[in-house]
Amino acid sequence: MTEWTGELVFSIDAWADGLRKTWGDGKTQRVERMVPEIVAGIELILETIRVRREEREERERQWKILQHRRQLAQARLKREETRLSRLRQIIELRREAQEIREWISSLPQEDSLSVDSDLGRMLQWVDSRLAEIDRRTGLDAAKSFAGEGDLFPAVDELEDPLGDPPVSSGWGY
Numbered sequence: 001m002t003e004w005t006g007e008l009v010f011s012i013d014a015w016a017d018g019l020r021k022t023w024g025d026g027k028t029q030r031v032e033r034m035v036p037e038i039v040a041g042i043e044l045i046l047e048t049i050r051v052r053r054e055e056r057e058e059r060e061r062q063w064k065i066l067q068h069r070r071q072l073a074q075a076r077l078k079r080e081e082t083r084l085s086r087l088r089q090i091i092e093l094r095r096e097a098q099e100i101r102e103w104i105s106s107l108p109q110e111d112s113l114s115v116d117s118d119l120g121r122m123l124q125w126v127d128s129r130l131a132e133i134d135r136r137t138g139l140d141a142a143k144s145f146a147g148e149g150d151l152f153p154a155v156d157e158l159e160d161p162l163g164d165p166p167v168s169s170g171w172g173y
Contacts, residue, residue, distance in 0.1 A: 010038055016045045069165040076158045083151050090137050090145070097133040100126060 008031045009024035023038050025031050031038070104126065114120050135141065146152050 008032075010034075012042065012045060014045055014049065016048055019045055019048060021045065066165055069160050069162065070168070072158050072160050073164050076160075079151060079158065082149065086145055086151075090141070093133050093137045097130055097137070100130055100133075 007025035009022060010031055011022040011024075014021065020041050023031055023034050023041070104123075115124060
């Protein structure tokens with residue numbers, strides 16, 4: 001409900017952290033004489049709004065940077081898992097080759113083993129398996145592993161000079 005009093009009131013509709021937002025006629029002072037105070041108050045409110053906007057923009061900028069750093073950390077983690085998985089495969093194959101060689105060396109050396117016998121054909125298969133393992137775990141395979149999928153790039157695009165970002169607090173920061 002509006003009450004018509006004939007008094008002039010100047011008001012700003014803005015959230016201003018307790019700053020004065022209303023100037024009105026009083027018993028001894030009129031709005032017309034308060035113009036310098038009103039202008040100063042408006043400038044202060046506008047400055048407060050600007051500072052608040054800049055702080056919000058800075059928080060958003062920092063949040064975007066943190067999100068990017070978290071994406072880099074996730075990508076580094078995934079790359080490390082891929083590296084370890086591939087290395088474990090090579091190590092497991094090398095173990096298999098070592099065990100096969102130990103088994104072969106434990107067999108009695110018989111000149112009578114022919115490729116026509118089951119044992120002879122099995123030993124041929126074991127030799128080919130060893131050759132395959134050596135091929136898959138040798139220097140050429142290591143070079144191939146090191147060069148596949150940017151697992152070991154010369155310039156690491158996933159590097160974060162600040163280290164790993166803090167764990168998310170659940171509040172989006």
